[in-house]
Amino acid sequence: MALDDQRKSGFKFVGTRPNRPDGMDKVTGRAKFGADMYAPGMLHGAILRSPHAHAKINKLDVSRAEKLKGVKAIVTRADFSKKINFTSGKDLETWNVLENIMAGEKVLYDGHAVAAVAATSALVARDAIKLIEVQYEILPHVTDVDAAMAKGAPIVREGVADKSVPEGLNSNVARYHESGHGDVEVGFKEADLIVEDSFKTEATHQGYIEPHACLATLGNDGKGELWCTTQGHFYFQKICAALLDLETSQLRVTASEIGGGFGGKTTVFVEPVALALSRKSNRPVKLVMSRSEVFRATGPTSSTSMDIKIGMKKDGTITAGQGTFRLQGGAFPGAPGDLTAMCAFAPYSLKNVHQIGYDVLTNRPKQAAYRAPGSPMAAFAVESVIDELCKKLNLDPIEVRLKNASRKGTKASFGPKFDEIGLVETLEAAKEHPHYSAPLKVGQGRGISCGFWFNFGGETAVSLALSEDGTAQISVGTPDIGGSRSSMALMAAEELGIPYDHIRCTIADTATLGYNEISHGSRVTYASGLATIKAAKDAINKLSKRAADKWGIPKEAVKWEDGCAVPSGPNAGNFQPLSLKDLTKNMGKTGGPIVGHFEATPEGAGVSFATHIVDAEVDPDTGKTKILRYTVIQDAGKAIHPSYVEGQYQGGAAQGIGWALNEEYIYGSDGRLQNAGFLDYRIPLASDLPMIDTVIVEVPNPGHPYGVRGVGETSICPPLAAIANAVSAAAGIRLRELPMSPPRIVAALNGK
Amino acid sequence: MSNIHVNTIVNGDEVGFLCDPRETLLDCLRDKLSLTGAKEGCGTGDCGSCSVKLDGRLVCSCLVLGAEAEGKKIETIEGMSRDEKLHPLQEKFIEHAALQCGICTPGILVATKALLEKNPNPSETEVRYWLAGNLCRCTGYDKIIRAVLDTAADLREAK
Numbered sequence: 001m002a003l004d005d006q007r008k009s010g011f012k013f014v015g016t017r018p019n020r021p022d023g024m025d026k027v028t029g030r031a032k033f034g035a036d037m038y039a040p041g042m043l044h045g046a047i048l049r050s051p052h053a054h055a056k057i058n059k060l061d062v063s064r065a066e067k068l069k070g071v072k073a074i075v076t077r078a079d080f081s082k083k084i085n086f087t088s089g090k091d092l093e094t095w096n097v098l099e100n101i102m103a104g105e106k107v108l109y110d111g112h113a114v115a116a117v118a119a120t121s122a123l124v125a126r127d128a129i130k131l132i133e134v135q136y137e138i139l140p141h142v143t144d145v146d147a148a149m150a151k152g153a154p155i156v157r158e159g160v161a162d163k164s165v166p167e168g169l170n171s172n173v174a175r176y177h178e179s180g181h182g183d184v185e186v187g188f189k190e191a192d193l194i195v196e197d198s199f200k201t202e203a204t205h206q207g208y209i210e211p212h213a214c215l216a217t218l219g220n221d222g223k224g225e226l227w228c229t230t231q232g233h234f235y236f237q238k239i240c241a242a243l244l245d246l247e248t249s250q251l252r253v254t255a256s257e258i259g260g261g262f263g264g265k266t267t268v269f270v271e272p273v274a275l276a277l278s279r280k281s282n283r284p285v286k287l288v289m290s291r292s293e294v295f296r297a298t299g300p301t302s303s304t305s306m307d308i309k310i311g312m313k314k315d316g317t318i319t320a321g322q323g324t325f326r327l328q329g330g331a332f333p334g335a336p337g338d339l340t341a342m343c344a345f346a347p348y349s350l351k352n353v354h355q356i357g358y359d360v361l362t363n364r365p366k367q368a369a370y371r372a373p374g375s376p377m378a379a380f381a382v383e384s385v386i387d388e389l390c391k392k393l394n395l396d397p398i399e400v401r402l403k404n405a406s407r408k409g410t411k412a413s414f415g416p417k418f419d420e421i422g423l424v425e426t427l428e429a430a431k432e433h434p435h436y437s438a439p440l441k442v443g444q445g446r447g448i449s450c451g452f453w454f455n456f457g458g459e460t461a462v463s464l465a466l467s468e469d470g471t472a473q474i475s476v477g478t479p480d481i482g483g484s485r486s487s488m489a490l491m492a493a494e495e496l497g498i499p500y501d502h503i504r505c506t507i508a509d510t511a512t513l514g515y516n517e518i519s520h521g522s523r524v525t526y527a528s529g530l531a532t533i534k535a536a537k538d539a540i541n542k543l544s545k546r547a548a549d550k551w552g553i554p555k556e557a558v559k560w561e562d563g564c565a566v567p568s569g570p571n572a573g574n575f576q577p578l579s580l581k582d583l584t585k586n587m588g589k590t591g592g593p594i595v596g597h598f599e600a601t602p603e604g605a606g607v608s609f610a611t612h613i614v615d616a617e618v619d620p621d622t623g624k625t626k627i628l629r630y631t632v633i634q635d636a637g638k639a640i641h642p643s644y645v646e647g648q649y650q651g652g653a654a655q656g657i658g659w660a661l662n663e664e665y666i667y668g669s670d671g672r673l674q675n676a677g678f679l680d681y682r683i684p685l686a687s688d689l690p691m692i693d694t695v696i697v698e699v700p701n702p703g704h705p706y707g708v709r710g711v712g713e714t715s716i717c718p719p720l721a722a723i724a725n726a727v728s729a730a731a732g733i734r735l736r737e738l739p740m741s742p743p744r745i746v747a748a749l750n751g752k
Numbered sequence: 753m754s755n756i757h758v759n760t761i762v763n764g765d766e767v768g769f770l771c772d773p774r775e776t777l778l779d780c781l782r783d784k785l786s787l788t789g790a791k792e793g794c795g796t797g798d799c800g801s802c803s804v805k806l807d808g809r810l811v812c813s814c815l816v817l818g819a820e821a822e823g824k825k826i827e828t829i830e831g832m833s834r835d836e837k838l839h840p841l842q843e844k845f846i847e848h849a850a851l852q853c854g855i856c857t858p859g860i861l862v863a864t865k866a867l868l869e870k871n872p873n874p875s876e877t878e879v880r881y882w883l884a885g886n887l888c889r890c891t892g893y894d895k896i897i898r899a900v901l902d903t904a905a906d907l908r909e910a911k
Contacts, residue, residue, distance in 0.1 A: 019846045022854070023851070024838075027838065027851070028832070028842065029788070029828070029829035029858040033791065036788040122779075209799055209801055210793065211792070257855075258853060259793075259854070259856075260855060260889050262889070291795060481852075481853060647849055647890070650891060650894045651889070678793075678794045683887060684892075686883040686884055686886070686888075687877075687883075689892060692892045
């Protein structure tokens with residue numbers, strides 16, 4: 001829905017690049033992250049994890065560990081809520097979280113938590129878990145999505161499928177999605193050329209450098225405090241309370257600085273365990289994951305297996321698109337088969353489109369969101385096929401995409417009609433960019449791809465309190481994962497008309513604000529930004545009332561201009577402007593403290609599109625791919641702090657490069673993860689990458705007062721395909737499986 | 753196992769602590785000396801977020817035992833700025849928006865300071881390879897590299 005008072009120009013603060021408020025803390029080392037908090041009398045926790053992919057726990061004996069000097073508490077599944085059960089039918093999602101953070105009767109993946117210890121030191125806690133005796137009865141396991149869907153596959157858990165799943169599929173298929181419009185069979189008949197192909201992508205980890213960490217205090221009075229690294233402390237409060245039978249309001253959660261999340265810190269792992277240990281020992285407990293635990297037991301993204309069929313006319317018109325997306329989501333339902341299918345063809349205006357998505361269980365850790373969940377994989381498959389069609393029909397890849405591009409009014413592949421969107425603008429900018437026409441040497445290739453993400457609104461509450469000296473404090477409930485405190489302060493400065501430096505934005509704890517949805521779905525600058533603007537407007541409304549009272553005129557006769565209350569016109573009277581500071585300095589006597597609020601669930605998050613251009617070179621001897629040049633072009637709607645918008649573009653591209661070329665979960669035939677460390681799971685290094693150029697396109701989102709669209713996720717959607725297309729152009733080989741690691745490239749070159 | 757008494761100099765100050773022979777220098781800095789600027793991202797020397805200088809040499813403090821610090825000089829991120837003034841690298845990192853989440857920032861700053869002391873005029877490639885032991889997952893390194901090159905140019909001009 002369009003906002004009729006949307007502001008499009010004349011910004012004073014928005015669009016500038018001031019220093020971030022947490023900059024000083026972060027360059028001096030004094031910023032406090034998850035593991036940086038200490039409490040008097042604090043214990044250290046450690047978790048015992050399953051070495052098996054699938055096994056029944058026949059015996060769990062903690063008696064030897066309990067006797068170790070310094071051990072103060074040991075918890076198992078019995079120490080969590082007994083009200084949550086699988087058979088009840090309701091609370092199934094809560095049961096899934098509980099079962100994932102502490103195994104019940106069975107372990108479901110290598111790394112699944114079995115028991116936890118709190119002791120006087122981290123070393124004692126680690127020694128103690130080795131003394132816990134577990135007898136496992138090993139069960140058959142499955143880790144590949146196609147194998148998990150095959151007849152006779154080991155079943156992870158019976159009774160998981162919901163009503164969406166058609167008959168005839170095995171019990172590992174938890175959810176089924178089907179959507180589209182038109183008739184693809186008719187569309188394929190109209191095509192001059194049809195390309196049909198299959199693709200696979202391996203699971204990749206979000207790879208945040210900060211492992212999950214928390215400090216928990218809980219007494220048997222049911223009152224607790226939790227400090228943790230999280231993308232959503234309000235959700236953590238709610239779910240931890242449920243898992244431990246607490247009243248939500250009795251558990252106060254404070255979000256630490258967060259050392260990267262990318263979707264992976266949207267759910268709990270160690271937090272409920274630390275709380276249970278604290279309740280049992282009646283001491284504060286700190287629990288920090290090792291890197292290996294992060295890889296083995298927290299959510300990577302889904303792995304996929306995908307089939308794509310696209311028909312095209314000689315002039316480049318796409319006549320039909322069809323896709324099947326099978327997503328492996330670990331031992332619990334939730335893999336985004338639906339989102340993957342819905343994103344796949346979103347960039348294109350298609351008469352006939354049909355997509356199917358599967359959510360499939362395997363014996364792997366439960367997948368978690370990773371930046372635009374599902375969309376990068378879908379784009380890899382679809383955009384690779386479009387690239388093949390362009391090549392075979394001798395058409396320019398940008399012209400073809402422009403010809404078919406979704407625009408305002410297009411019926412999206414996933415249903416609704418698009419409002420104002422900026423895909424065409426990113427494609428036009430790509431065509432005009434010097435990168436697109438720069439000469440290439442022999443052995444080098446250029447690829448392009450488009451990408452799409454929905455973006456999201458969600459429950460949001462913000463308070464803006466004014467101080468007597470005319471400065472402002474904003475409390476937001478969405479953890480700052482990419483510089484959002486700067487953006488909030490810029491938007492508040494714009495509304496209030498006071499300098500950026502006079503505003504401090506804080507991530508408030510759960511006791512301070514109403515429920516705030518997690519920082520995910522690229523929602524923070526959109527939703528908390530909208531809420532900040534509305535809270536500032538609320539404060540201005542109250543300030544204007546004070547001015548009106550002072551002047552003895554109606555409030556409607558006062559307007560806010562450049563940081564001052566002024567009479568709205570000549571008829572309102574002749575009064576000197578009253579600045580914000582003039583009005584706050586005596587506010588205690590003119591009606592009390594002035595605080596602006598906004599609480600709602602904004603629904604106008606505008607979707608976002610990007611186009612990426614990449615040049616790559618393939619070494620035919622070693623199979624190593626080098627990224628030579630990279631350009632990200634993305635619609636931000638309105639860039640509040642352009643440096644941090646660029647940062648999101650660059651970061652998404654870099655993660656996409658890692659996903660495309662190196663990163664993968666490698667499972668042995670025993671179902672164990674073989675590369676649970678940064679040495680063997682190789683994320684991009686500084687020496688792997690070129691500078692990453694960015695172009696910020698601004699097509700305002702009608703649903704935000706300044707036109708903001710989320711920018712955090714779309715940037716990871718095009719890289720996988722853009723790089724695959726560049727590799728294809730450079731080496732004449734089409735890679736259908738990610739990552740395009742040197743052995744796979746060499747194999748493809750040998751098979752050419 | 754009995755604890756070991758270690759005397760060392762951290763950021764110019766004489767300090768002592770007791771540690772288990774198995775504890776790393778990183779554990780000791782954080783848990784015994786309350787210097788939490790160095791971070792544990794991996795514990796295996798792959799991510800560089802625990803970078804400190806030990807007798808003038810850049811090391812991953814997660815790969816050094818606490819007991820090995822006896823009689824040595826340690827420099828950490830907490831000693832990078834003197835008095836109220838930030839080191840030029842710290843200022844440039846803020847100015848260039850060369851950090852997003854900031855977890856890798858202390859390690860990267862300690863590492864780049866060591867680079868510029870060794871090589872005041874590094875090329876982009878030299879900066880990239882010097883920082884190959886410091887993982888950043890947020891930025892794609894672009895703004896970090898620019899901040900380092902810009903600082904180096906300023907420092908050369910100031911000489």
